[in-house]
Amino acid sequence: MREDGNGAPDVGAGGTAKAVSEDQRQRGLLKTGALQTAILNSANFSSIATDEHGIIQIFNVGAERMLGYAAADVVDRITPADISDPQELQARALALSIELGTPITAGFEAMVFKARRRIEDVYELTYIRKDGSRLPAVVSVTALQDAADAIIGYLLIGTDNTARQQVEAERLRLDAVLKESHVELKKAKVAAEEANLAKSDFLSSMSHELRSPLNAILGFAQLMETGAPPPTPGQKDSIDQILQAGWYLLDLINEILDLSLIESGRLSLSPEPMSLAEVLADCQAMIEPQAQKGGIRVYFPDLDGPWLVRADRTRVKQVLVNLLSNAIKYNRVGGRVDLRVGAAADGRTRISLQDTGEGLAADKLVQLFQPFNRLGQEAGAQEGTGIGLVVCKRLVELMNGSIGVDSTVGVGSTFWIELDATAAPHLTAEPADTQLAAPAPAVPGSTLRTLLCVEDNPANLMLVQRLLERRPDIRLLSARDGRRGVEMARAFRPEVILMDINLPGISGITALHILAEDPATALIPVIALSANAMPRDIEKGKQAGFFHYLTKPIKVGEFMDTLDLAFKHALAASQPASL
CATH class of the missing domain: 3.30.565.10 (Histidine kinase-like ATPase, C-terminal domain)
Incomplete structure (x- = not known):
């Protein structure tokens, strides 16, 4: 692109600037589409979008799971008020009328009145499921605007509030008991610890559920990026967008989990x-x-x-x-x-x-x-x-x-x-982060090594298969559950085992213990490959005796490097001890 005397781009020749702008717009659409698809396919929260009149236009998988309606039952048919408790909406309309000093009608207007005025609005309400049962929820309401700042609809994001209400009811019950007897203090402490543990379990489960599909997205994108023949420039741009959006989403997951751990007081530090x-x-x-x-x-x-x-x-x-x-x-x-x-x-x-x-x-x-x-940067480029x-x-x-x-x-x-500041006489420093190099291809005629992958997710297993297609020196065996994995380990004696944690039947940790107790398989290095990526999950895996603990999404270089290290360890363990 040329510049004039003031450093401004010269867009008159060939329309170069216009082409660059169109390319950026197309990339933005691709990224936005990928994130929107991820949101719409999430089963962990309900996402309901309406037009400016309140008629439902989007009813995601989470909403279908939580409320029992199919999208076809509600889209272009009803408003969110039609599946909410009418008495609660009347009470909310009255409360808002008093708070804001203006008459507010019960129904959908009461649900979005604050959002329409750009006021942050998060509140509790009760949805009425298709079968007539009630679902307490926490709902965040946001007004959707076009480029001219005109409201074109509303977005209602809801989460199941049943567990929180149950915990709150239990806390109130325990408080009443504590007033009658000091002995009940220990019970309250136990209940609080269980509530914290439940939150940690929820966070761990959330991390696992989000990381599993991300593993397939980022893993296969890395495969395409480094495949042979290399991707065309256009394909490379598309792959870059997928990877950029995927790693960004992973960073977002990590930040939310970090914040949740900090606020729950369960984040461990090592000063x-x-x-x-x-x-x-x-x-x-x-x-x-x-x-x-x-x-x-x-x-x-x-x-x-x-x-x-x-x-x-x-x-x-x-x-x-x-x-x-x-x-x-x-x-x-x-x-x-x-x-x-x-x-x-x-x-x-x-x-x-x-x-x-x-x-x-x-x-x-x-x-x-x-x-x-x-700080107002929501609509910015960053x-x-x-x-x-x-x-x-x-x-x-x-x-x-x-x-x-x-x-x-x-x-x-x-x-x-x-x-x-401190003045320590001795400092043990962790090694600096380095870029892991891809392992060298096998030398023709080298020994064929066997890897057993115990994985129940077809997409994740396919990703491992595609990765190992680049390693002709490795023969891949697979099992879909923990018990079958133990049986195949005993029958085929692989040099290395790749083990998922959450498996049908028995968990990967249980399978590891069984293998460790059998002299025939005790020396096989077992690598954990899991979407359980919370710090306590990783520590639990290390204490269980895994050779190494890899988290999903896979980073291809790290994955290959770890396999090579495990095979090297297995070879050393198989050699007779020198006298």
Whole structure:
């Protein structure tokens, strides 16, 4: 593209700028379509969209599962008010009329009155299922607008509130009992622990359910990206969009789970003396591709030592990468980010990141660390959820640190964190993150090795099969449940076993224990490959005795590297001990 004397693009020759704009629009449509499909196919929440008059236009899989209606029963036929408790809607209309000082009609108007005025609205209501039963739900209502800000409909996202009401009823019952007898205090404590455990189980299940389809999406996209023959430029663009949207969705899942764990008090941290110099080197390697793509210059300090702080290394890296990513995303074209490290008051160390973005006004700064608040950037070109900074703040505070921001409109912003400095005589550092290289192809005539994959999901099994088509030195066996997997391990004695955790019949952990107790299979390294990706799930798997624990979605390089390591371990274990 040419530029005129003022640096503006010359779009007169060949319509180049128009072609680029159309290409960007097509890519945006592809990404939006993929995310919309993922939302519509989710069975974990109801998503009901109406037109401006309230007539239902979209009724997703989750809504069908929760309410018993098929989409064809309700689309273009009724409003959400027609499947809601009418007495509750009357009570809501009366309450809103008093609160807002204006008459509000019971029915659909009461459901969307606040949203119509761009007021955030989340409330409880009771849906009436097709069979007449009642479903308590928490509903978030949002007005849908066109490019001219005119309302074209409403989106109602609902979650089942039965469990919460049951827990609340149980809590009230226990409170009443506690007033009568001090002995019941222990019962209340047990009930609270069970409620927390139930929440963790729910989060683990949610993570698993979302990661399983993502594994197929991202796994096969990586296969197409690196396949032979290589994809055409057009196909490459499409694959890049799928991968970008998929990894973004995975980041979103991780952020929501992190926030939920933090707020439930179940996030475990490992504070220890750690080197900021080493962590910043890791961050530089991780953030460099994003900076180059955005044309942003990022300057890291040349530190005169390790600069030790007491914190959780993994979480410090998570916070810094998030802040760096934001500084790049919301910068101006050709901008820069300057990262500095220095001593602060009270024996602390300050890490600051100064950008050359648009800056934030005072009214925006006070809203900065609110969950799901993107400060008016929802319609912008940059993706985001409004969760990342909230997670950063919680993590820094859990590490006994502090976080803040200074900003000037038109000049830029400086985000900073402060952590406790320390002077440890010895520091055990984790290895820096590296890009795992794909294993080399097998040498003709090399020994054929056997891998048993125990996996009940057909798409995930097919992904493993396609990956191993590139490895003619590996013979793949498969089993669809844990018991069959144990039988095949005993019959074929594979060198390595790839084991899912959630299997029909017996779990992968139970199958692992059976194999470990049998002398014939005890030495076979078993790799867990699971969508159970919560920290406590991974720790549980490691304690169970898995050789390695891989989480879905698969990263192809890491997967292949782990297989090679397991085969090497199996070969070493099969050799007779030297005298």
